[in-house]
Amino acid sequence: MAQSPEEQHPVKAFGWAATDPSGHLSPFKFSRRETGDEDVRFKVLYCGMCHSDLHSIKNEWGNSIYPMVPGHEIVGEVTEVGGKVTKVKIGDKVGVGCLVGACHSCDNCVNDLENYCPKWTLTYNSINTDGTITYGGYSDHMVANQRYIVRFPDNMPLDAGAPLLCAGITVYSPLKYYGLAKAGKHIGVVGLGGLGHVAVKFAKAFGAKVTVISTSPSKMKEALEHLGADSFLASRVPEQMQVIRIFSNYYYFFFLFFKFAGGRGYIDGIIDTVSAVHPLLPLLSLLKSSGKLIMVGAPEKPLELPIFPLLMGRKTVAGSIIGGMKETQEMVDFAAKHNITADIEVISMDYVNTAMERLAKADVRYRFVIDIGNTLAATKP
Ligand SMILES: [Zn+2]
Ligand SMILES: [Zn+2]
Structure with a gap:
């Protein structure tokens, strides 16, 4: 029984x-x-x-x-x-x-x-x-x-x-698996929260160069001075996003297509920790050819994935969960x-x-x- x-x-x-x-x-x-x-x-x-x-x-x-x-x-x-x-x-x-x-x-x-x-x-x-x-x-x-x-x-x-x-294993595992845990690599970390701040620390310990990408310009000092990131990119503030919506996605798409899509970015891999819906195109544009955008956040809705920037530079969008x-x-x-x-x-x-x-x-x-x-x-x- x-x-x-x-x-x-x-x-x-x-x-x-x-x-x-x-x-x-x-x-x-x-x-x-x-x-x-x-x-x-x-x-x-x-x-x-x-x-x-x-x-x-x-x-x-x-x-x-x-x-x-x-x-x-x-x-x-x-x-x-x-x-x-x-x-x-x-x-x-x-x-x-x-x-x-x-x-x-x-x-x-x-x-x-x-x-x-x-x-x-x-x-x-x-x-x-x-x-x-x-x-x-x-x-x-x-x-x-x-x-x-x-x-x-x-x-x-x-x-x-x-x-x-x-938080630690969620960012450590993809850094290792996707070949980013090496000196000389340039790693982007999107979102400076529980996952992101630990990702910066691991990436630095692996000897990589780290760029923090955040919607909060207020986090710049923190990222650079406290966490030891090498550079900081403020992703578009909400007002700018509105303007882009008004001008339509096409304008933005072509702008980035010509500017970056052929693998003219400079980052080897990006760990994206954001769990809200957000645009991927600006991130793909930052990648070198053969670069990898690795999603570890879990937005509750699907994200839009533009394909041209993937083709023009053989880029990868991937995922990873804990380890x-x-x-x-x-x-x-x-x-x-x-x-x-x-x-x-x-x-x-x-x-x-x-x-x-x-x-x-x-x-x-x-x-x-x-x-x-x-x-x-x-x-x-
Ligand atoms: Zn958890
Ligand atoms: Zn099993």
């Missing part, structure tokens, strides 16, 4: 959950599974707030399962390990990112690309193989198969390191070696709804991280 969720998951847990598409988070009692042979259980100390948390609690992607405990930038300290766990021991500092499961037998999994497994299990808002809902890191503890546990090196701060588990577990570990180790962390604002658990409102307005520099370890318990009813 099938077991009830309570029987399958007897370990009491406490966190904050959204219970409907209003997205309002409130204290929530639930349970997690016992520590299996291959499982690692850890006390959550910090959890980053990713933009996907905001989309998900409000059901903006239409796939939300309630109640939902969000959070997939989770770090903490190991409290229990299963009999077959070799990767970590009690007391180790560890993290869990966006994934907690995959089939482990498909081509993707065999090649350490669990992130492209058609049967992946996400850390929250997903269904475990036992039929129960997965719950994320806005909670007191976490349990996951050791394959999905990332070791945190001693010199990596847990709070500022947490966002690497999603496999082996590469995620490699990324954290690389980050620790090069002192790369996210710029964060640490908040208490009871500030989370306000933080979500601020996140919606991009009013954060650059990632909120919830101090779960010190502030969650006090919110217990």
Whole structure:
């Protein structure tokens, strides 16, 4: 006979959950599974707030399962390990990112690309193989198969390191895969938010030249002086975009076609982190011939893709989502070696709804991280 969720998951847990598409988070009692042979259980100390948390609690992607405990930038300290766990021991500092499961037998999994497994299990808002809902890191503890546990090196701060588990790997993986993680490359980073600011840091650590492309001219000083970018391009301000609409897209198209389309740009690859609908043509125009525009943001509507600029310069538009577990570990180790962390604002658990409102307005520099370890318990009813 099938077991009830309570029987399958007897370990009491406490966190904050959204219970409907209003997205309002409130204290929530639930349970997690016992520590299996291959499982690692850890006390959550910090959890980053990713933009996907905001989309998900409000059901903006239409796939939300309630109640939902969000959070997939989770770090903490190991409290229990299963009999077959070799990767970590009690007391180790560890993290869990966006994934907690995959089939482990498909081509993707065999090649350490669990992130492209058609049967992946996400850390929250997903269904475990036992039929129960997965719950994320806005909670007191976490349990996951050791394959999905990332070791945190001693010199990596847990709070500022947490966002690497999603934001970090999301930009690191495509920089590597698309051949941009090399000295001498010129990399463009579109959008200077949670993903973008980490992309600049990784690109610089790879020895690349970095141009930040942002709609906010106010971010120029920050990009150049604080993050160490080499140059800054203010993409068109809204008024200018209106003018272009009035003059029609054709004017703009031909202007760029003659100016840049033959591969007269100067950037080898662009990491586009923007998750709102935006024009691609200006970005394609910045690329050298054979350049790559890599999308890592997730706009909820399709974007317009002009083809001529792709032909005239053999350009590629590509995508990428997070990274496999082996590469995620490699990324954290690389980050620790090069002192790369996210710029964060640490908040208490009871500030989370306000933080979500601020996140919606991009009013954060650059990632909120919830101090779960010190502030969650006090919110217990
Ligand atoms: Zn995320
Ligand atoms: Zn698989």
